Amino acid sequence: MYRKAAIALTFAVLLLITYSIFIGTVDLRSYFIPLLQSSPLGAQTLCATGPPLKVFMYDLPRRFNVGMLNRRTAEEAPVTGKDWPPWPKNSGLKKQHSVEYWMMGSLLWEGNGGDGTEVVRVSDPELADAFFVPFFSSLSFNTHGHNMNDPATEIDHQLQIDLVKLLRESKYWNRSGGRDHVIPLTHPNAFRFLRPQVNASIQIVVDFGRYPRVMSNLSKDVVTPYVHVVDSFKDDNRSDxxxxxxxxxxxxxxxxxxxxxxxxxxxxxxxxxxxxxxxxxxxxxxxxxxxxxxxxxxxxxxxxxxxxxxxxxxxxxxxxxxxxxxxxxxxxxxxxxxxxxxxxxxxxxxxxxxxxxxxxxxxxxxxxxxxxxxxxxxxxxxxxxxEFHYPPEKEDAVNMLWRQVKRKVPAVKLAVHRSQRLKISDWWRRRK
Structure with missing residues (x-):
């Protein structure tokens, strides 16, 4: 009697698993390797989920980005992967706010979109999941004056004015209200003059506490690490x-x-x-x-x-x-x-x-x-x-950031699509 019951139970379990596999809802690890489900995250290899994020990057003149790395050149043509400059070795603390540089570099790299990368650059904006704005706002603050009364600060101010004008003339910015645009703002004073004009975008930020929720919040923005300043401890292999x-x-x-x-x-x-x-x-x-x-x-x-x-x-x-x-x-x-x-x-x-x-x-x-x-x-x-690298490496900080952006995109698309057809944008808030 017990033997027949055990056989029937085994048959039922096998049937359930077979059916789950057929409809694609089963995770075999949860059936056969349950210990993997509770193993420490730090010991696992985090992996990419799905195809790379398709990103269109605006071709901005160099004064908005790498032109700040070498101010002796007057070159204005947009930078390419072939003439992408290395990050200066003597940049000091400016390096900690260089996330914008590494993210832009990942889109220009010729291996972009290959195995282990979370992002691929597309030349047709109609195919893009998100839009990257390659303005080095943190470096602009660090380069063009550190206080509101410094005359050089006006350069930073003018760059922000010019960029906002360019974005407002963009069909794709207007289509989404900027919500599917990615803008790195890692320095607390980045984009300090016109920050409200880019509030709706997916912002790459370090600290949320500096700004009110209407400007930065976890539902739409991505928390980034600072780029470390000290050298990495590569040979930490002491016996004790x-x-x-x-x-x-x-x-x-x-x-x-x-x-x-x-x-x-x-x-x-x-x-x-x-x-x-x-x-x-x-x-x-x-x-x-x-x-x-x-x-x-x-x-x-x-x-x-x-x-x-x-x-x-x-x-x-x-x-x-x-x-x-x-x-x-x-x-x-x-x-x-x-x-x-x-x-x-x-x-x-x-x-x-x-x-x-x-x-x-x-x-x-x-x-x-x-x-x-x-x-x-x-x-x-x-x-x-x-770790931030150029070229980017699998599971490094650059790829981790793009994966975070990819996870924001579905909610962004939902908000954009709903806003395009709603007659009363906040009707649900008016319910009694």
Missing amino acids: PFESRTILLFFQGRTYRKDEGIVRVKLAKVLAGYDDVHYERSVATGENIKSSTQRMRTSKFCLHPAGDTPSSCRLFDAIVSHCIPVIVSDEIELPFEDELDYTQFSIFFSFKEALQPGYMVNQLRKLPKEKWIEMWKQLKNIAHHF
């Missing part, structure tokens, strides 16, 4: 990485910041007096970046308090140094968080916890060596997702 890292907690940077960044001054007092805590006030010179690189590689934990905005390049410097990030922020948003679980390789403290004397240091000291090594391994596994 825990013992070889003799500094418990490391921080080096500006301590006088505004807004949430005032926590840095308070942390200086809380963390004073510990022999194995290095908390140093400094500015980002070439020499200080070199010393920071070495100290991150010899530290177990690297502190990431808020700066002028909740995020800073320091977090991504820590990741590529395989130094466990200690994130002190109540409002930070993190890149690729739909694919990466930051709690597997980072530790989080609220402002209140971090400013409680002795609390943060004691919690770090309590973390078992085995747990630290597990987190260190996770960092090594996921660090390549925060």
Whole structure:
């Protein structure tokens, strides 16, 4: 009797699986390899989903992009893959806001659209899923003056005026209201004069906290990492990485910041007096970046308090140094968080916890060596997702960003299609 019941049950399960495969709704891993479903994200290889995103890129004169890298040339013709310039080695902190450069380069690269890439450039805008606007808004701020009273700032202002005029004359901008256009705005002051004019676009941003929800929000925008400034730790193969890292907690940077960044001054007092805590006030010179690189590689934990905005390049410097990030922020948003679980390789403290004397240091000291090594391994596994390359590499930051954009497109298309036929755009809000 039991044998017949078991045979019947087995037959029913096989029939169900066969039917599911036939209609395309089954994931065989969930039947036969359930452990894969719960394995740590950091240990998995994230993979592309579906065909590459089809992107049309506007051909803008070089003054809007690479012309800022070499201001001695008057060349205005749009840059091509054949004359794509390398990122300057002596750019200093400008590098951290260079996401716009790497995204543009990925569209110009001759291997664009090949295996492992998430985006393909199309020459016919009618075929495009999205439109890329290659304006280096962050570099424009860093290049053309740093305050509103600087005469050079007018160049940045005029570039924004010229770009908005060009976009408003575009059939494709007007068709969607700019909602299917991608614009990198990674510096907090990028596009500072006319930011409201491009609010509807898919913005590539670092910090959401600086702007109100009507300007930046997770439903339409993409969180990007800063481009790391320190060199990546390529040969981190010590037999005992825990013992070889003799500094418990490391921080080096500006301590006088505004807004949430005032926590840095308070942390200086809380963390004073510990022999194995290095908390140093400094500015980002070439020499200080070199010393920071070495100290991150010899530290177990690297502190990431808020700066002028909740995020800073320091977090991504820590990741590529395989130094466990200690994130002190109540409002930070993190890149690729739909694919990466930051709690597997980072530790989080609220402002209140971090400013409680002795609390943060004691919690770090309590973390078992085995747990630290597990987190260190996770960092090594996921660090390549925060690397920017030209040509782009599979699963690097550039491809991760395009994959994030691809996931925004369906909602954008829905909004555009509905807006084209609705007589009362917000009728659902008027319901009682």
